[in-house]
Amino acid sequence: MWLYLAALMGIYVLHRWYRERQTVDTLTDKHIFITGCDSGFGNLLARQLDVKGMRVLAACFTEKGAEQLQKATSERLRTTILDITSMKSVAAATEWVKGCVGNKRLWGLVNNAGIDFPVAPTEWLTKDDFAKVINVNLLGTIDVTLHMLALVRRARGRIVNLSSAEGRVVIFAGGYSPSKYGIESFSDSLRREIHPFGVKVSIVEPGVFCTPFFDDAIEDLQDVWSQLPSEIKESYGEQYFESCE
Numbered sequence: 001m002w003l004y005l006a007a008l009m010g011i012y013v014l015h016r017w018y019r020e021r022q023t024v025d026t027l028t029d030k031h032i033f034i035t036g037c038d039s040g041f042g043n044l045l046a047r048q049l050d051v052k053g054m055r056v057l058a059a060c061f062t063e064k065g066a067e068q069l070q071k072a073t074s075e076r077l078r079t080t081i082l083d084i085t086s087m088k089s090v091a092a093a094t095e096w097v098k099g100c101v102g103n104k105r106l107w108g109l110v111n112n113a114g115i116d117f118p119v120a121p122t123e124w125l126t127k128d129d130f131a132k133v134i135n136v137n138l139l140g141t142i143d144v145t146l147h148m149l150a151l152v153r154r155a156r157g158r159i160v161n162l163s164s165a166e167g168r169v170v171i172f173a174g175g176y177s178p179s180k181y182g183i184e185s186f187s188d189s190l191r192r193e194i195h196p197f198g199v200k201v202s203i204v205e206p207g208v209f210c211t212p213f214f215d216d217a218i219e220d221l222q223d224v225w226s227q228l229p230s231e232i233k234e235s236y237g238e239q240y241f242e243s244c245e
Contacts, residue, residue, distance in 0.1 A: 038065030
C-alpha cells in the first residue's frame, strides 16, 4: 500500500516538474494585449514581458499613463488609450490591435483593467455604485474578450482574466466581489467552449496587494459616509464607521 502511494507521489512530482519546465518558443514573435496598464499589475506585466522581448500592446486609461509606460519600456512596446466601458473605445482598440499584429495574430489577451471602489456596507451604497464596478470589471472584460476572441482563436493563443480572492470569498461589500464571481463564471464557460480550438483560458486570483488600486480607499469610504442620510448615520453610528475605516 505504502509503495503504491509512494509511486503515485513520484509520478505526480515528475509530472509537476515536467510542466513547470515547459517554455514557449519564439516569444519575441508573439503579440500580447494587456488592459489596465496605467499602474499596478497591468503596468508591471507590460514592463516584464517587454524585457522578455515580447511584442506588448498595452492599453492605458489615460494619456499620462501611456506616456509614462512608453518612457519606461523599449520601442517594441506600443500603447493605446482604452475605456473598456465604452463599446466605441473597445472597437477602436480592436482595430488598432489588428493593425499591429497583421498576419501574426494575437497570441495573448490579458484582461487586467478593473476598479474596486466604492466599497462600503451594502445599505450605504446605491444601485449605481454597484453598476459602476460591474460595468468595468465584468461587462468591460466580456466586451474586450468578445472583440478580441477571433484574433486569439486564430493564433491558438491564451486568455488570462484577472479575478481575485474575492471571486471565491467575500471580504467586503460593494460591486467588486460580485464582479469577480462573474469573471470566474465567464472564464470557466469560455474555457470549455474554446478548448477545441487550442485556446487556453486562465484566471488569476490575487489577494491584497499594495498597489495604487487602494490609494484612495479611505477617502472614498469617507465620501460615501458623508453623503448618507442622517437616519442611516444614526442607525450605524460613528463607531461602526470607524471600524469600517
